[in-house]
Amino acid sequence: MDVKTAVLKMTENIEKVLVGKRRAVELVLTALLAGGHVLIEDVPGVGKTSLANALAKTIDCGFTRIQFTPDTLPSDVTGVSIYNMQSGTFEFSKGAVMNHIILADEINRTSPKTQASLLEAMEEGQVTVDGTTYPLPSPFMVIATQNPIDYLGTYNLPEAQLDRFMLKFSIGYPDAVDERAMLARYISAQPLNELQPVTDGDTILALQKAVREVSVHPDVMEYIVQIVAGTRTHRSLSLGASPRAGIALAHAAQATAAMQGRDFVIPDDVKAMVSPVLFHRLVLTPEARLEHQTTKSILDSILSGIKVPVF
Ligand SMILES: Nc1ncnc2c1ncn2[C@@H]1O[C@H](COP(=O)(O)OP(=O)(O)OP(=O)(O)O)[C@@H](O)[C@H]1O
Ligand SMILES: [Mg+2]
Numbered sequence: 001m002d003v004k005t006a007v008l009k010m011t012e013n014i015e016k017v018l019v020g021k022r023r024a025v026e027l028v029l030t031a032l033l034a035g036g037h038v039l040i041e042d043v044p045g046v047g048k049t050s051l052a053n054a055l056a057k058t059i060d061c062g063f064t065r066i067q068f069t070p071d072t073l074p075s076d077v078t079g080v081s082i083y084n085m086q087s088g089t090f091e092f093s094k095g096a097v098m099n100h101i102i103l104a105d106e107i108n109r110t111s112p113k114t115q116a117s118l119l120e121a122m123e124e125g126q127v128t129v130d131g132t133t134y135p136l137p138s139p140f141m142v143i144a145t146q147n148p149i150d151y152l153g154t155y156n157l158p159e160a161q162l163d164r165f166m167l168k169f170s171i172g173y174p175d176a177v178d179e180r181a182m183l184a185r186y187i188s189a190q191p192l193n194e195l196q197p198v199t200d201g202d203t204i205l206a207l208q209k210a211v212r213e214v215s216v217h218p219d220v221m222e223y224i225v226q227i228v229a230g231t232r233t234h235r236s237l238s239l240g241a242s243p244r245a246g247i248a249l250a251h252a253a254q255a256t257a258a259m260q261g262r263d264f265v266i267p268d269d270v271k272a273m274v275s276p277v278l279f280h281r282l283v284l285t286p287e288a289r290l291e292h293q294t295t296k297s298i299l300d301s302i303l304s305g306i307k308v309p310v311f
Contacts, residue, residue, distance in 0.1 A: 002261075003033065003207055003210055003211065003258035003259060003261075004258070004259060004260060004261035006199060006203065006207055007026075007029055007033070007259045009198045009199070010029060010055075010058050010059065010198060010199060011025050011026065011029065013054070013058045013195065013196075013198045014028075014051070014054045014055060014058055016054075016191050016194075016195060017047075017050050017051075017053075017054040017191045017192050017195060018047045018050055018051050018054060018171075019174060019178050019181050019182040019185065020174045020175065020177070020178025020181070020182070021047065021051070021171055021172075021174070021178075023169075024040075024047075024051060024169060024170075024171045024172075025051070026259070027167055027169050027276055028051060028055055028143070029055075029255075029259070030167065030252055030255045030256060030259065030273075031141065031166050031167045031252070031255075032055070032059075032139070032141055032204065032208075033204075033207055033208055033211045033255040033258065033259070034166060034208075034211060034248075034251040034252050034254065034255040035139075035166075035208055035212075035251065036141075036165070036166025036167060036248060036251065036252065037122050037141055037142040037143070037144070037164065037165050037166055038141075038142075038143050038144070038165060038166065038167045038168065038169070039107075039144045039145075039146065039157075039162070039165040039167070039168040039280065040143065040144070040145045040146075040168075040169060040170065040171060041145070041146050041147070041148050041168060041169075041170050042145070042147075042148065042170040042171050042172070043147065043148065044147070046170075046171045046172065046173060047171055048103075048105075048143075048145045048171060049065065049103060049105065049145075050192060051143070051171065052065070052101060052103040052143040053065075053103070053192055054192060054195055055101060055143075056100065056101040057192070057195045057196075057197060058195065058197060058198055058199070059100075059101075059139075059197065059199055059200065059201060059203075059204050060197035060199065060200040060201065061099075061100035061101055061139065061200075061201045061204070062099040062100045062101070062137070063099060063100070063101045063102075063103070064096050064097075064098075064099040064101075064102050064103070065102075065103040065105060066096045066097075066102065066103065066104050066105065066118075067105045067106065068104065068105060068106050068107050068108075068109050068110035068114065069106075069109055069110060070109060070110060070111060070153065072110045072111075072114050073114060074113055074114050074116075074117035075095065075129075076095060076096060076114070077095050077096055077097050077114060077117045077118050077121070078095040078097060078117050078121060078127040078128075078129055079092055079093055079094045079095030079097075079098065079127060079129050079134070080092075080093050080095070080129060081093070081129055081130045081132070090130065092129060092132070092134065095127065095129075097118060097121045097127060097136065098127075098134070098136065098137065099137060100137050100138075100139055100140055100141070100201060101141055101143065102118075102140075102141070102142045102143065103143050103144075103145070104118055104142055104143070104144035104145070105144075105145050106145060106146060106147065107144040107145065107146055107157065108146040108147070108154045108155055108156055108157060109153070109154055109155070110155065111155060112155055112158070115155065115157060115161060116161070118142065118144075119161045119164050121136060122142050122164055123164050125138070125140060138201075138205065139201055139204045139205055139208065144165070148170070159239060159281070159283065162280050162281060163242050163244055163245065163281055164244075165280065166248045166251070166252060166277065167248075167252065167273075167276040167277060168276060168279060168280040169276050207258075210258060211251075211254050211255045211258045212251075212254065213263070214254040214255075214257050214258050214262070214263055214264060214265060215263060215264045215265070216250060216253070216254065216264070216265045217264065217265070217309070217311075219309035220253075220265050220266070220267060220270065220309060221250070222309070223267055223270055223306065223308065223309055224246055224249050224250055224253075224270055225246070226306045227241075227249070227270070227274065227278075227302065227303065227306060228240070228241045228243075228245060228246040228249070230302035230303075230305065230306060231278065231282055231299075231302060234298060234302060235285070236284060236285055236287070236288035236291075236293050236298050237282050237283065237284060237285065237288070237298060238283050238284065238285045239281070239282060239283035240282065241278050241281055241282065242281065245277060245278060245281050248277050249270060249273055249274070249277045249278070250265075250270075252273040252276070252277050253265045253269040253270045253272075253273050254269075256269040256272055256273060257269045266311050267308045267309055267311065271303065274299060274303065275296070275299065278299060279295055279296075279299070282295050282298070282299075284298070
């Protein structure tokens with residue numbers, strides 16, 4: 001299966017719904033093919049739900065949206081075992097997470113305990129309820145959203161939870177040209193309702209396998225190691241990238257390479273993924289904040305200090 005062709009087909013299909021947001025669509029597909037989860041941080045109404053919904057339809061996979069509120073319980077997410085009086089046994093009643101594509105809307109509005117139940121499922125690919133383990137369907141992907149503004153009554157995801165998202169990005173407003181195209185398309189139709197699948201879950205699994213076989217030259221691996229190490233020793237960062245982040249960077253770079261039709265990773269694939277993979281995992285020191293340094297400027301300075309392998 002040719003990853004590049006498949007991705008182009010999926011991208012064009014999703015763009016029937018989400019106008020002018022190619023980068024966001026590509027990032028979601030990158031994470032899907034790399035087997036990761038995404039966190040979308042953006043204001044209301046920019047197409048977060050539409051993107052997740054269009055993705056699920058495009059790949060012909062089941063889709064669940066969980067609207068998180070302060071009173072959402074861990075058992076709403078993972079499921080619960082219920083005693084059946086007739087049979088005298090416990091039966092598992094599935095939670096919302098038991099589906100292929102999960103939209104975890106406004107994840108920072110629910111309690112840390114409920115957040116943790118979702119994030120554990122994401123990390124382990126399974127849920128354990130009352131001592132019994134249930135595997136999640138596959139492919140499985142969580143698309144979580146949060147509002148960038150710190151509202152009263154929100155629970156910011158702790159660093160340990162943020163680390164479980166392979167990529168974080170925002171969608172942003174459409175520019176004027178795209179906004180006109182969007183209005184024209186939506187004025188008398190609902191493109192999402194008309195959207196047809198262009199592939200299926202089994203094909204996605206095959207594409208994921210192909211992505212994992214993309215080769216990473218030892219010099220490129222060393223490049224990744226140096227970037228990750230650079231974040232750990234930088235004086236303006238109080239938290240650098242975890243080993244999990246390094247693996248995520250390598251996997252995301254593999255997907256990027258495959259999406260461009262290559263079966264090997266080049267340094268540019270790594271560079272393209274540095275921001276979406278690392279940004280949300282780094283914590284600035286208070287001094288760096290006072291000096292108005294930004295994560296971006298720090299990452300840029302780390303990258304500029306590392307020799308790029310020649311290909
Ligand atoms: N770039 C875009 N292209 C096409 N439609 C868009 C775009 N941005 C927003 N919309 C439209 O705006 C409406 C709201 O989008 P959607 O519900 O996906 O936003 P959201 O980001 O999930 O909002 P909320 O944060 O309130 O849940 C939908 O009708 C959607 O089609
Ligand atoms: Mg929404």
